[in-house]
Amino acid sequence: MNGEALRLDRVTCIEQGLKELNHFCLSVGAGEIMGLIPVNETGLEKLTGLLIKNDPIHYGYVYYNGRLVNHWLKSNGKLNRIGLITGQNGLAGNLTVADNVFVLKRGFGQHVIRPDLLNRQLQPFFEEVSVRINPGEVAQNLTAFERYTVEIVKAVVAGCKLMILCDADAIAGDTELGRLADMLRHYAKKGYSFLYVSRHDEEIRRICQKAAVMMDGHVVKVLPAQDADADMIRNIGFADEALPARVKSLRIEDTVPALELSNIRSGTLKGMSASFMRGECAVIQDPENRIFNDLITVLRGQARPDRGSIKVNGRRNTGTGRDIACIVPAAVRTMLFPELSYMDNLLFTMDHQLKRIWLQASARRGIREECEGWLGKDVFNKRIDELTTMQKYELVYTRVLLQRPQAVLCVQPFMQADVSLRARVRELIRMLLNRNIAVIILAVSLTDTLSLADVLWTVKNGLVEKAESFCPDKTVEISR
Amino acid sequence: MADERRGIGHVFLVITRKLLKMIRQFFRIRGMPSAMIAFVALLVIYVSFGISEPAVFSTQNILNLLRSMSKYLIIGIGQSYLLITGNIDLSLGSTVGMSAMISATLMTRAMNPFLAAAITLAACLAVGFANGFLVGKCQLPPFIATLGTMFTARGVAYMVNNNRNTDTIASGIGKEAATVFQNVFYYGKSIGLFNTFWVALGVFAVAFFLLSKTRTGRHIYAIGSNVEAAKLSGVSVFMTTTKAYMVASFCAFVVGLILCAQSGMGNMEAGNTYEMYAVAAGVIGGISPLGGTGLLLGTFMGAAVWQTLENGLNMISAQVGLQRIAIGVIVVFSVLLDVVIRRGTLTKLRSLLKSVIIGQSRL
Numbered sequence: 151m152n153g154e155a156l157r158l159d160r161v162t163c164i165e166q167g168l169k170e171l172n173h174f175c176l177s178v179g180a181g182e183i184m185g186l187i188p189v190n191e192t193g194l195e196k197l198t199g200l201l202i203k204n205d206p207i208h209y210g211y212v213y214y215n216g217r218l219v220n221h222w223l224k225s226n227g228k229l230n231r232i233g234l235i236t237g238q239n240g241l242a243g244n245l246t247v248a249d250n251v252f253v254l255k256r257g258f259g260q261h262v263i264r265p266d267l268l269n270r271q272l273q274p275f276f277e278e279v280s281v282r283i284n285p286g287e288v289a290q291n292l293t294a295f296e297r298y299t300v301e302i303v304k305a306v307v308a309g310c311k312l313m314i315l316c317d318a319d320a321i322a323g324d325t326e327l328g329r330l331a332d333m334l335r336h337y338a339k340k341g342y343s344f345l346y347v348s349r350h351d352e353e354i355r356r357i358c359q360k361a362a363v364m365m366d367g368h369v370v371k372v373l374p375a376q377d378a379d380a381d382m383i384r385n386i387g388f389a390d391e392a393l394p395a396r397v398k399s400l401r402i403e404d405t406v407p408a409l410e411l412s413n414i415r416s417g418t419l420k421g422m423s424a425s426f427m428r429g430e431c432a433v434i435q436d437p438e439n440r441i442f443n444d445l446i447t448v449l450r451g452q453a454r455p456d457r458g459s460i461k462v463n464g465r466r467n468t469g470t471g472r473d474i475a476c477i478v479p480a481a482v483r484t485m486l487f488p489e490l491s492y493m494d495n496l497l498f499t500m501d502h503q504l505k506r507i508w509l510q511a512s513a514r515r516g517i518r519e520e521c522e523g524w525l526g527k528d529v530f531n532k533r534i535d536e537l538t539t540m541q542k543y544e545l546v547y548t549r550v551l552l553q554r555p556q557a558v559l560c561v562q563p564f565m566q567a568d569v570s571l572r573a574r575v576r577e578l579i580r581m582l583l584n585r586n587i588a589v590i591i592l593a594v595s596l597t598d599t600l601s602l603a604d605v606l607w608t609v610k611n612g613l614v615e616k617a618e619s620f621c622p623d624k625t626v627e628i629s630r
Numbered sequence: 631m632a633d634e635r636r637g638i639g640h641v642f643l644v645i646t647r648k649l650l651k652m653i654r655q656f657f658r659i660r661g662m663p664s665a666m667i668a669f670v671a672l673l674v675i676y677v678s679f680g681i682s683e684p685a686v687f688s689t690q691n692i693l694n695l696l697r698s699m700s701k702y703l704i705i706g707i708g709q710s711y712l713l714i715t716g717n718i719d720l721s722l723g724s725t726v727g728m729s730a731m732i733s734a735t736l737m738t739r740a741m742n743p744f745l746a747a748a749i750t751l752a753a754c755l756a757v758g759f760a761n762g763f764l765v766g767k768c769q770l771p772p773f774i775a776t777l778g779t780m781f782t783a784r785g786v787a788y789m790v791n792n793n794r795n796t797d798t799i800a801s802g803i804g805k806e807a808a809t810v811f812q813n814v815f816y817y818g819k820s821i822g823l824f825n826t827f828w829v830a831l832g833v834f835a836v837a838f839f840l841l842s843k844t845r846t847g848r849h850i851y852a853i854g855s856n857v858e859a860a861k862l863s864g865v866s867v868f869m870t871t872t873k874a875y876m877v878a879s880f881c882a883f884v885v886g887l888i889l890c891a892q893s894g895m896g897n898m899e900a901g902n903t904y905e906m907y908a909v910a911a912g913v914i915g916g917i918s919p920l921g922g923t924g925l926l927l928g929t930f931m932g933a934a935v936w937q938t939l940e941n942g943l944n945m946i947s948a949q950v951g952l953q954r955i956a957i958g959v960i961v962v963f964s965v966l967l968d969v970v971i972r973r974g975t976l977t978k979l980r981s982l983l984k985s986v987i988i989g990q991s992r993l
Contacts, residue, residue, distance in 0.1 A: 450862070472864045485862060487855040489922035494848060499863045501845045507844050531655075 233305025323437025664916020668931020726901025734896025764870025
């Protein structure tokens with residue numbers, strides 16, 4: 151086992167009759183950056199759970215740092231020193247960076263906290279990887295990428311020799327990804343190992359040395375990272391369906407934009423102006439992931455901008471109506487009502503059009519019959535928690551479609567989506583576009599989004615820095 | 631002959647399958663299993679007490695039982711609305727007291743009972759609005775916000791008649807009008823049942839309709855289920871929360887009038903701890919205190935279980951302490967059941983059992 155940080159040997163996990171992991175074999179060497187490409191989501195959560203918490207397994211062996219830590223006869227349930235980096239829940243928002251790194255560490259023995267000392271001790275760790283973060287800064291004030299970085303440093307300080315990195319694409323733009331790659335290589339040279347989970351083959355090629363392709367809870371192939379490309383993944387088993395063509399081309403003859411932002415100032419938005427036409431797919435890229443929350447808040451009418459105006463179809467937006475829909479990241483967790491029925495979830499935002507929808511069973515039946523064509527018949531009898539991830543996404547997007555908004559904000563729609571789901575999400579977004587709805591994708595990285603985009607707006611420091619049109623007969627002007 | 635038999639058998643099989651499907655669908659309604667558990671518990675409790683003391687089965691006892699459960703049912707409906715939104719109202723009992731005191735005081739001063747009821751209603755709705763504003767708009771924790779209004783409403787109940795219980799309402803509006811008022815809300819009967827029960831049934835029907843057939847009802851479930859998703863879907867959390875609190879206040883208003891009619895006067899301590907009875911009625915009936923799920927049918931069952939238990943223990947001359955212990959245990963058990971169902975522990979156990987059985991049969 152020398153030279154291996156982690157080895158999973160024929161690990162099998164069965165949950166509620168389903169094989170989450172099926173003879174899963176994987177080896178990560180010390181100082182290696184191993185990519186993991188999940189073709190579908192099966193077993194991914196289980197894998198991280200068992201690596202960190204030594205969850206019971208039905209068959210197989212797990213070795214970490216040369217020691218057998220988990221096997222099918224006995225799982226001790228103890229925690230392994232493995233860092234899980236997601237950039238989401240790893241830090242306590244109200245504590246400082248230094249507190250997060252040192253005080254929340256297992257085995258931190260001091261009773262009296264000396265902030266200055268902790269800050270001084272943390273500084274060399276940041277300098278080592280050329281990161282400029284104030285150790286005394288409160289964690290919630292950091293950018294998403296800074297939080298991700300701090301989580302990695304925290305894992306290093308905690309003595310985790312292996313780190314599992316998830317969803318880096320959701321928080322890191324192109325530049326940040328380069329910085330992340332440098333940082334990982336630096337630590338890899340010092341003997342740290344990484345399991346880099348990503349659905350994007352470009353990222354894997356850029357960051358990792360080797361890549362394992364995982365499908366249905368099973369590693370189907372391990373290969374040099376340079377050989378991991380979309381064609382190879384497709385050959386393995388997933389056939390990316392041809393996307394339906396856009397029914398209508400971009401309606402450039404429309405003179406009134408579906409959504410128009412004029413000199414919006416609010417929080418991190420420093421005078422942003424942009425306009426979006428009906429049936430247009432616009433991508434707003436903010437590599438630093440700073441403006442999204444403020445933009446959503448303003449567009450949803452939850453806060454009034456300090457300055458500027460928002461117009462929907464030429465009329466001032468009050469934010470109270472349903473002219474602007476919003477699909478937030480991880481929509482299946484954040485946008486569904488688990489206690490309501492499928493139909494209730496589907497029709498929830500329709501009642502502004504059909505006021506008596508909850509009284510008229512015939513109207514509901516009609517809509518159900520209409521939707522059965524693409525949603526399937528079975529889903530209507532299922533509870534929300536019984537739906538697959540794909541079905542949940544379909545439900546969310548169909549609900550928005552039935553809402554008939556003027557514009558839809560899709561915030562990082564491909565976040566945490568596996569290969570097949572990404573294709574389906576693209577299809578669903580096209581469905582919205584074909585109904586002449588303006589779709590505005592808010593993205594940190596451009597992977598997956600450019601294939602849909604008619605216009606790309608790049609935002610820096612709350613201002614539109616660059617606008618680029620992919621529609622040959624349309625030009626985009628930046629007004630600041 | 632054999633064909634005929636096979637034909638009959640086939641029809642029987644089809645009917646059985648359809649029946650089973652309907653039953654399965656019935657139990658798939660969120661909150662229905664809990665309501666049905668409460669119903670079975672009600673039957674068990676009632677029959678057990680009836681066997682120990684046959685007077686429990688008497689018509690008079692049943693009528694009294696229905697009348698006395700009505701108060702808990704109405705107040706339970708109000709609290710259930712709030713529990714479904716994921717909130718709670720500790721001021722309900724005080725609002726009941728305020729309703730009883732204001733209406734009685736106004737009637738002792740010879741005000742028309744309708745006008746007195748209208749003024750009382752406005753006062754109670756104001757409490758509901760204040761609660762909704764504090765919780766929905768100012769984002770105060772509901773426990774703290776309604777704790778404040780609980781004291782305030784009780785204070786109003788004390789002050790409205792200068793810190794004294796009122797005289798009989800007959801002294802103000804006359805014996806005839808007072809009798810009519812008391813009959814409408816408490817002592818009178820219609821179609822063989824006490825009017826109190828009919829009032830409760832009316833409130834139940836309207837509340838049930840509002841919750842299950844209207845947009846507001848869906849919004850109430852939605853903000854209890856996933857408040858962020860509700861916001862993203864364009865639901866005004868403030869408005870929905872306020873509506874729920876106002877429904878609860880309306881229920882407290884009705885119970886206040888019932889208590890006023892029952893005693894024929896205003897009592898400053900009327901409705902004391904009713905907010906807790908209301909929580910118990912809802913929770914026993916499967917309304918989740920975590921929000922988002924539950925049926926008013928469950929509240930109906932919960933109120934019935936509560937009252938049957940109290941009635942039965944009274945009939946067998948059990949100590950009051952024992953009654954309280956029994957209620958406490960049932961409430962804790964109900965919430966535990968909710969937590970177990972939510973965690974999916976039962977489903978996991980069932981699938982584990984299934985895999986064990988399949989494994990054994992293979993062996």
